[in-house]
Amino acid sequence: MRSIYYSTTREKSDAPGVIYGTERVETPSYGRIELSVPPDRMAGDVSYPGKDPDPRTDFLATASTGFAGPSAFRQAMAQDLRALPENQRDVVVFVHGFNSTFSEGMIRLAQLAEDLSIPGLAVHYAWPSLNNPLGYSYDRDSVLFGRDGLETLLAEVKAAGAADIILVGHSLGSLMTMETLRQIEIGDEDAASRTVHGVILMSPDIDVELFLAQAHRIGTLPQPFLIFTSKRDRALQLSARLTGQRERLGNLSQVDRVSDLDVTMLDVTNFRDGTRHLTPATSPTLIALMQDLNEVNAAFQGERAGRTGLLPGTVLTVQNATQIILSPVMALN
Incomplete structure (x- = not known):
């Protein structure tokens, strides 16, 4: 349940x-x-x-x-958060x-x-x-x-008392995630990173240049900031054609396009799931690899060198950005 x-x-x-x-x-x-x-x-x-x-x-x-209204919502959530152990009072917001x-x-x-054994509370926008x-x-x-x-x-x-808020955006929901963080930052400097403590973009359907502009306006990005990409994402291939472009952020092949940002690109091209547009949620092998979100978060909060041991694959680092090309074979070892 x-x-x-x-x-x-x-x-x-x-x-x-x-x-x-x-x-x-x-x-x-x-x-x-x-x-x-x-x-x-x-x-x-x-x-x-x-x-x-x-x-x-x-x-x-x-x-x-x-x-x-929002007050009753906040009170109910606060009650549920207080009932949890102090180290599990996190909230994942999914867009x-x-x-x-x-x-x-x-x-x-x-x-x-359920599959990722997410502690704390889950909220759907x-x-x-x-x-x-x-x-x-x-x-x-x-x-x-x-x-x-x-x-x-x-x-x-x-306001309900969430210790950490992890914001997860899928596809066009990633565009809303970035637009909202930008909007928060415009209203109050450094508010985006104070409000949200981690961001995960899954198959983000965002123009790459637009993403760069959004990220630069936000300034200090919440950490960790993970971007799941796949060069075989058929939905994003169609989106790119509709917009007259070669690629979107979610099927970006070169990490140097975002090299000045403190982000980690997780390339899941080698994992399978239909259109490959929701691989982190539908690939059993990748789910097994990502199952302990607390350890993943701890690793990404630490030194960059410590990231490679937790998420095995080919690691490329260009300036501030890291790209990890994950392998199903390595994940099963």
Whole structure:
């Protein structure tokens, strides 16, 4: 069983079995959903419930709580954090990607929390995706629309007493992650690194030059700052063609493009998962490698030389940036 908090700028839906739809609303809604996790499944696997949901195979919502506003949300989260050991009062905030429903994002976060044994609390920020493969322009606009909601959510999580906040963005959710950190920094110098204590971008669908501009405006990036890339990411290959470019940040091949930034690129090209657009969450081998997030975080907070032993692979360092080309064979040894 996984308890997932959420904040969303999606409009409530009247459709059967749908809590929030695709329309945009300026005032966020807040809640918490209990999700049962199928007992027998391979790490990375997700089965969404159909007409005849089965708890043995499907992720299922067993209880749902709506909060009247941010204050009630904050109080409930604070109570849950106080019930945890002091060294586990961290919060992971997940920002979903392109073409995603509210439920898909909730279930994906529950799967990540379960498979990676994430301590502390998990929070899903659900921005209003159109949930349509042809809705790329709508979703990009929704990313910009949803920045204020994510900034508000991060402030509420911090006020609830989170020891550390790890912000995880997938695909277009990575663009929102960077835009929101930039927005926080503009409002208060050094606030981005004080608010967020680590960033993970999975298959980021961001123009490389735009990412550099965002990072330079943020200044001191939260640490660790991890970027999962794959040169075989078919979704990003399509996105690059749509934007008239050769590559996006998530399929960047050369670390020297971001060499002046204190970031670590984890190249997972050698791991398999369908479109290769969510490999860190769906590859059992990579999940096994990344399973102890506390050790990963400790290693990345230490000296750069200590990083290579924890995440085995070919290591390239150019100025401030590090690229680790991970190998499934090495991960299994």
